[in-house]
Amino acid sequence: MNNGRKIFGVSALFNKPDDIINAAKIVAGKGYTEWDVNTPYPVHGMDDAMKIKPSKLGFVTLFFGLCGTAFALLLMWYTLSVDYPLVIGGKPFFALPAFIPVTFELTVLFATISTIIAMLIFFFGLPRNNHPLHNTDYMKKVSLDHFGIVIEAADPKFDEYKINELLKSLNPVSTAVIYEKEKVRYPIFEPKFITFLILIAVVVSFGTYLTLNKLMYITPFSWMDEQEKITPQSKSEFFSDERGMRLPVEGTVARGFIPYPFMGVEIPDKYLSNPFIPTEENLTLGKKKFLTFCSPCHGNFGNGDGRLRGQFPNPPSLHSTRIRNFEDGRIYHVMTNGKNVMPSYASQITRDERWAIVNYVRVLQRAENASDSDIEKIQ
Amino acid sequence: MKVDYTTEAPVIQERLSLAQIQELVAKPLDTKPDKKFFIALTISGSLLLFGAVLLAITFYKGIGLWGNNEPVGWGFPIINFVFWVGIGHAGTLISAILFLLRQKWRTGIARFAEAMTIFAVMCAGIFPIIHLGRPWLAGYLVPYPNQHGMWVNFTSPLVWDVFAVSTYFTVSLIFWYTGLIPDFATLRDRTASKIKKSIYSIFSLGWRHSNRHWQHYEKAYVLLAGFATPLVLSVHTIVSFDFAVAILPGWHSTIFPPYFVAGAIFSGFAMVVTVLIFVRKIFDLQSIITLNHLEKMNKVIIATSLMVGYSYAMEFFIAWYSGVPEEQFVFINRAFGPYAWAYWTMVSCNVLFPQLFWFRKIRxxxxxxxxxxxxxxVGMWFERFVIVVTSLHRDFLPSSWGMFIPTIYDIGILLGSFGLFFTLVILFTKSLPVISISEIKAVAEGAQPSYHGGVNHE
Incomplete structure (x- = not known):
């Protein structure tokens, strides 16, 4: 029967719930510690009869439930209040009432999963299919409709003969000695076989990688070298004009660029009026832009003696009576449209800056042609 | 028939022994499926296939194939989603709430109802995802650090839905599996087939029916039931927030959460009764799923029917009492507008017919x-139809009023979801014990010790 195996324990089977409660009480009373009762369903009052302490599982649930709460709140606080704050529906960045549903769900989720995992793995030591009780008559009976009790050999007071006598005195249906299982060696867990599997996995992965990514180099392993998108300047099969890049709709105006309607017109100054008054700020801007763009030809003070003198036909002085009598609009038009060899500056100088230059030119003209009465005014 | 209501009816009739109970429940797992089984499977499988093909065409062509269009942008998918989630609620109610209320009769039907919960939530989960239009982007609903640097909007009911439904599914599955562990162990110990034995061994995790385990196990069961109870209420509350948080007449209503939860339990119990009637007959379980069980469920149905009816009446009252003309228009339009037929189908199916359960003979x-x-x-499906479609089809601008006309794709995918549900139910009945063996044994007569259990022996 025992084949030289170690004894796991001595068992007895009962067929009435009252009997097993009684047996449990007596065994517990004798001071055994390593023993257990196996019943097909939880029998009421058994925990008291066995004198086992109340389950501490609730603490696991509480702890991990609170972890879930904290995780949910921290996640939402970090994402919506810190990392990417967005005003949504006028709510504050940390909108606690709107966070309650997710907090609740995560609390329940964390608590449930942790309770079950803790119970099965840490409280029960499952999964364990090689326990000595498995595949015994005893297990088959308690699975169906019997109630069993086992006193294990691990108990310090274990004595096979004494326990057999004790259990027999309780009017059991039967008693039996249960032996430890022989160690079973599974060939698939042999180190050689596992090494072999790992080797195959490595070879297959590396071979696949090499074949697909390096040798064959076909989609989708070609690192997206071939793409169906239309690149700039390439031909399109889809549009009838075969342009890959699309032209804007006729008359499209880019943002911030107001078209100038007087290009090439001689003197449109009656349609143009200076929108700026010569404030200090405006004049500073005008001066800066004048010195940058105008002074190379016109000179720093508009005398027509710029640094490029001689390389181009000299521009006229801005202090001639003719130019002093120009309307603001006309000077603006010259800058925008160009004149003679002077090109258009519309693309380099913005509209507002051109008007600022006009104001600055007026200042230069006034200063260069000051009368005595002007000097008196300053003094 | 005379029924004595003064004493509690025994949960199991005919005084079966524990071994007989186990044989009765476990027999369908051993016998070869008969012709009827395959006929039923063929019908449900065909529906599933039909729905799957139409869904595949939808994925290929886009959701323009459906009837959803302005002004009714939320059509069948959301109706079906709410319908199926609602069906699921009965399972959790039976397994968790009735457990906490110490209703012993729940043991006979809890396993089945929980399975139906899981299958119904699976059906429900399909619809919001396919309604996205590009279902392969559904992962964006999960908050994870992504290359856009953006997070989901945790203040939106649609994101709450993601959390609520996925948590609900996970918790239901865990609850269900936890209940199955001792049964797997029992099946492992009774089967003669080697293959079955190893499968059951794996799923039983080596359960030994040890009382030191039962103690924690029962504690865990109470804890899980305690969590599942507010969870089930929260899920349909959040589903109702999808509507109630929108500022739309007909949806923007504080009555929605309790109204939806009552409706969910109502429809769920109706579905459980529908399926159990067949299961107890086909698998010869009349002595475990007794007429008393069905009668008790019918009582729950009439109670929830009254709650739902009260909600219908209260919606009208609030529309009048609020003095908001838009709100009043929606409700008058609901009852007397172009969708009056749907509204009155809903009222008669949900409020009028269940009143017949006041008669014991009918019950x-x-x-x-x-x-x-x-x-x-049928009525509960129409309730969701009425809520979704009639609130949307006539909005503030009469020029943009319209009608919702479902296409074959809408109807086909709905039928497909029924196919999925019943296919899973049919497969379940033949592959797992439809009644919790360990729980039903525990409530059998003489299964528990007498009051001072064993004291006399000392």
């Missing part, structure tokens, strides 16, 4: 209750 007559619960299922 205990299987054909009568089958007719009524099927009507309730």
């Amino acid at each position: 205990r007559s299987v054909p009568a209750m089958l007719a009524i619960v099927i009507l309730v299922n």
Whole structure:
């Protein structure tokens, strides 16, 4: 029967719930510690009869439930209040009432999963299919409709003969000695076989990688070298004009660029009026832009003696009576449209800056042609 | 038939022994499926396939194939989603709430109802995802650090839905599996087949029916039931927030959460009764799933029917009492507008027909209750139809009023979801014990020790 195996324990089977409660009480009373009762369903009052302490599982649930709460709140606080704050529906960045549903769900989720995992793995030591009780008559009976009790050999007071006598005195249906299982060696867990599997996995992965990514180099392993998108300047099969890049709709105006309607017109100054008054700020801007763009030809003070003198036909002085009598609009038009060899500056100088230059030119003209009465005014 | 209501009816009739109970429950797992099984599987499988093909065409062509269009942008998918989630709620109610209320009769039907919960939530989960239009982007609903640097909007009911439904599914599955572990162990110890034995061994995790384990196990069961109870209420509350948080007449209503939860339990119980009527007959479980069980469920149905009816009345009252003309228009339009037929189908199926359950004879007559619960299922589907479609189809601008006309794709995918549900139910009945063996043994007569259990022996 025992084949030289170690004894796991001595068992007895009962067929009435009252009997097993009684047996449990007596065994517990004798001071055994390593023993257990196996019943097909939880029998009421058994925990008291066995004198086992109340389950501490609730603490696991509480702890991990609170972890879930904290995780949910921290996640939402970090994402919506810190990392990417967005005003949504006028709510504050940390909108606690709107966070309650997710907090609740995560609390329940964390608590449930942790309770079950803790119970099965840490409280029960499952999964364990090689326990000595498995595949015994005893297990088959308690699975169906019997109630069993086992006193294990691990108990310090274990004595096979004494326990057999004790259990027999309780009017059991039967008693039996249960032996430890022989160690079973599974060939698939042999180190050689596992090494072999790992080797195959490595070879297959590396071979696949090499074949697909390096040798064959076909989609989708070609690192997206071939793409169906239309690149700039390439031909399109889809549009009838075969342009890959699309032209804007006729008359499209880019943002911030107001078209100038007087290009090439001689003197449109009656349609143009200076929108700026010569404030200090405006004049500073005008001066800066004048010195940058105008002074190379016109000179720093508009005398027509710029640094490029001689390389181009000299521009006229801005202090001639003719130019002093120009309307603001006309000077603006010259800058925008160009004149003679002077090109258009519309693309380099913005509209507002051109008007600022006009104001600055007026200042230069006034200063260069000051009368005595002007000097008196300053003094 | 005379029924004595003064004492509690025994949960199991005919004084079966524990071994007999186990044989009765586990027999369908050993016998070869008969012709009827395959006929039923063929019908449900065909529906599933039909729905799957139409869904595949939808994925290929886009959701323009459906009837959803302005002004009714939320059509069948959301109706079906709410419908199926609602069906699921009965399972959790039976397994968790009735467990906490110490209703012993729940043991006979809890396993089945929980399975139906899981299958119904699977059906429900499909619809919001396919309604996205590009279902392969559904992962964006999960908050994870992504290359856009953006997070989901945790203040939106649609994100709450993601959390609520996925948590609900996970917790239901865990609850269900936890209940199955001792049964797997029992099946492992009774089967003669080697293959079955190793499968059951794996799923039983080596359960030994040890009382030191039962103690924690029962504690865990109470804890899980305690969590599942507010969870089930929260899920349909959050589903109702999808509507209630929108500022739309007909949806923007504080009555929605309790109204939806009552409706969910109502429809869920109707579905459980529908399926149980067949299961107890086919698998010869009349002595475990007794007429008393069905009668008790019918009582729950009439109670929830009254709650739902009260909500219908209260919606109208609030529309009048609020003095908001838009709100009033929506409700008058609902009852007397172009969708009046749907509204009155809903009212008659949900409020009028269940009143027949006041009669004991009808409550205990299987054909009568089958007719009524099927009507309730129809009525509850129409309730969601009425809420979604009639609130949307006539909005503030009469120029943009329109009608919602479902296409074959809408209807086909709905039928497909029924196919999925019943296919899973049919497969379940043949592959797992439809009644919790360990729980039902525990409530059998003489299964528990007498009051001072064993004291006399000392």
